[in-house]
Amino acid sequence: MSESSMLKRFEDKIQREIKIEPRDWMPDEYRKTLVRQISQHAHSEIVGMLPEGNWVTRAPSMRRKVALIAKVQDEAGHGLYLYSAAETLGTSRKEMIDDLHSGKAKYSSIFNYPTLSWADIGAIGWLVDGAAIINQVMLCRTSYGPYARAMVRICKEESFHQRQGYEIMLTLARGSEEQKAMAQDALNRWWWPSLMMFGPPDHESKHSAQSMAWKIKRKSNDELRQSFVDATVPQAKLIDLVIPDPDLKWNEDRGHYDFGEIDWEEFWNVVKGNGPCNKQRLEARNKAHDEGKWVREAAAAFAEKQATRRKDVQQKIAS
Amino acid sequence: MSNEKDWPLWEIFIRSRAGLNHKHVGSLHAADAEMAIENARDVYTRRNEGISIWVVESKYIKASNPADEESLFEPASDKIYRHPTFYDLPDELKHM
Ligand SMILES: [Fe+2]
Ligand SMILES: [Fe+2]
Numbered sequence: 001m002s003e004s005s006m007l008k009r010f011e012d013k014i015q016r017e018i019k020i021e022p023r024d025w026m027p028d029e030y031r032k033t034l035v036r037q038i039s040q041h042a043h044s045e046i047v048g049m050l051p052e053g054n055w056v057t058r059a060p061s062m063r064r065k066v067a068l069i070a071k072v073q074d075e076a077g078h079g080l081y082l083y084s085a086a087e088t089l090g091t092s093r094k095e096m097i098d099d100l101h102s103g104k105a106k107y108s109s110i111f112n113y114p115t116l117s118w119a120d121i122g123a124i125g126w127l128v129d130g131a132a133i134i135n136q137v138m139l140c141r142t143s144y145g146p147y148a149r150a151m152v153r154i155c156k157e158e159s160f161h162q163r164q165g166y167e168i169m170l171t172l173a174r175g176s177e178e179q180k181a182m183a184q185d186a187l188n189r190w191w192w193p194s195l196m197m198f199g200p201p202d203h204e205s206k207h208s209a210q211s212m213a214w215k216i217k218r219k220s221n222d223e224l225r226q227s228f229v230d231a232t233v234p235q236a237k238l239i240d241l242v243i244p245d246p247d248l249k250w251n252e253d254r255g256h257y258d259f260g261e262i263d264w265e266e267f268w269n270v271v272k273g274n275g276p277c278n279k280q281r282l283e284a285r286n287k288a289h290d291e292g293k294w295v296r297e298a299a300a301a302f303a304e305k306q307a308t309r310r311k312d313v314q315q316k317i318a319s
Numbered sequence: 320m321s322n323e324k325d326w327p328l329w330e331i332f333i334r335s336r337a338g339l340n341h342k343h344v345g346s347l348h349a350a351d352a353e354m355a356i357e358n359a360r361d362v363y364t365r366r367n368e369g370i371s372i373w374v375v376e377s378k379y380i381k382a383s384n385p386a387d388e389e390s391l392f393e394p395a396s397d398k399i400y401r402h403p404t405f406y407d408l409p410d411e412l413k414h415m
Contacts, residue, residue: 001386024385070365077362084346093325093348150345157366293323296350300326303351 019145022088042082043107081150112275119186125165143215329355333369
């Protein structure tokens with residue numbers, strides 16, 4: 001079959017909402033876009049464990065501690081589902097990890113902000129996981145089969161993440177004056193970076209149009225951002241916290257909340273590597289990988305030894 | 320950057336409860352089959368999703384070629400007489 005008829009067939013499948021599977025023909029650009037997007041998504045899950053891991057040993061109670069450990073462990077699983085989905089497109093785990101560790105690959109900028117107080121763990125679960133869920137619910141309907149299936153698993157696990165975060169915020173917000181101030185301070189610091197998680201505004205987003213045509217993305221950055229704001233404002237009100245945006249108000253005509261201008265200069269600055277924790281995050285990843293090297297080597301050597309032993313036994317039985 | 324090689328890739332199949340088939344759930348890297356089972360338990364059954372795990376090294380799976388989809392599966396689509404609804408029977412016949 002000629003390239004043009006295969007392309008026609010591919011586009012026809014996309015049109016009819018038939019998922020694309022690993023061994024199906026696909027345009028190079030579709031493959032490349034997916035590898036970039038899925039591996040970035042995987043890296044975000046993995047690097048995202050660092051700011052929260054920072055508080056595991058200092059969680060204020062056993063209940064909070066087991067929940068936080070379970071959440072961080074889930075994020076490791078999410079990273080794995082996504083790396084596996086990307087590998088079905090022909091890249092390797094090693095290539096992806098190397099690109100992350102060398103700084104070549106990107107991950108979500110939100111994880112380059114520090115977790116200064118316990119309330120930040122609440123704010124991350126509530127806002128950062130909340131924003132991730134809005135994006136990921138959309139991606140459950142993405143056109144590439146393995147990515148969509150990974151997203152379905154991830155979405156099932158995510159809802160506890162947001163609830164545990166919101167519960168932390170609620171408890172602090174209804175606690176002492178200091179605790180309430182802590183919660184408000186965390187919201188103040190995490191609100192704007194959370195809005196930035198959806199990426200640049202539609203008119204500046206260079207990959208968006210093609211991704212929408214291929215149904216990799218099903219909604220635009222600005223649409224997703226708006227649903228996040230609309231969902232989150234009432235949640236803040238319910239626990240008496242104030243979203244740090246003087247321009248935030250309900251717009252009756254649009255049926256949505258209007259909100260203030262996002263500081264895109266800050267966003268690009270963090271993307272370029274100058275956020276408060278970019279360096280620290282990469283160092284932590286590299287250190288963990290380097291220090292785990294002997295474990296990986298030992299496991300490989302052990303597996304090889306076992307395989308040789310099995311072969312010897314089989315030969316003995318045969319002879 | 321290292322010249323280390325990735326551990327082999329394994330396909331993971333989980334039986335969610337007794338009486339059901341093992342179903343493909345995803346894949347993971349592991350040095351050997353035992354480790355693949357241990358990792359699959361940690362990754363794919365953290366919330367009681369399964370009671371049994373199969374692991375198969377990915378390189379041993381042979382798959383049909385998507386390009387053969389028509390020649391393999393089309394022939395079945397016009398054989399409507401393989402379905403019970405093909406047969407004309409009187410309405411008075413209640414259970415069959
Ligand atoms: Fe996640
Ligand atoms: Fe999460």
